[in-house]
């Protein structure tokens with residue numbers, strides 16, 4: 001992945017409406033699935049922003065199983081970030097330099113999740129986040145990624161995904177896309193050239209795929225125009 005690709009991906013991130021609110025929802029909701037001594041996986045982690053937010057949340061004592069005896073400066077959950085872009089890997093590694101319990105791994109999600117060696121033995125994966133990532137993964141590889149995530153997650157663990165979606169039907173899609181274009185223009189976002197690079201699916205397809213790989217409960221927790229936050233619990 002080139003530096004231009006990375007810049008393009010981040011341009012895309014900045015064009016997401018209600019972005020900060022979405023981050024807060026992901027962080028608050030995700031914290032309900034993080035436990036002391038569990039593992040969190042963030043795929044397409046970028047510069048590690050979402051992991052950093054979870055670490056901050058944990059230090060506020062917001063994880064699911066509050067342990068009185070854990071000092072607030074101890075990050076008692078483990079975090080793994082998967083990323084393919086060298087500039088992003090470097091940025092994430094710099095961000096967490098010297099911190100125990102954060103591991104940033106170079107891996108291409110087109111191959112699914114890494115086969116082995118990335119989860120320490122005995123660890124329990126209770127939360128996976130994929131924030132604005134799956135849309136960059138070719139459609140033919142997405143099912144494998146979802147299925148690997150489901151297999152590795154603990155029972156009652158969750159996948160939180162934020163995705164750009166197609167409206168349900170051409171008229172609705174046109175309306176949402178038009179509003180998103182207007183939002184980007186108001187924000188001064190440069191015109192991106194992502195048509196044909198990103199392949200959004202309809203929300204109903206995401207829900208069907210998540211159920212097909214075995215997730216029991218699937219729902220949405222945030223939406224703004226054609227961007228949706230989805231939670232799937234095993």
Ligand SMILES: C[S@@+](CC[C@H](N)C(=O)[O-])C[C@H]1O[C@@H](n2cnc3c(N)ncnc32)[C@H](O)[C@@H]1O
Pocket residue numbers: 001006009010012013043044045046047048049050082083084085088107108109110130131132133136137
């Ligand atoms: C829009 S950015 C989102 C970054 C991060 N999840 C966040 O929300 O801050 C998408 C990220 O996915 C990464 N990515 C895209 N394709 C990937 C692949 N095949 N394997 C691993 N990472 C990938 C990009 O390098 C980029 O960092």
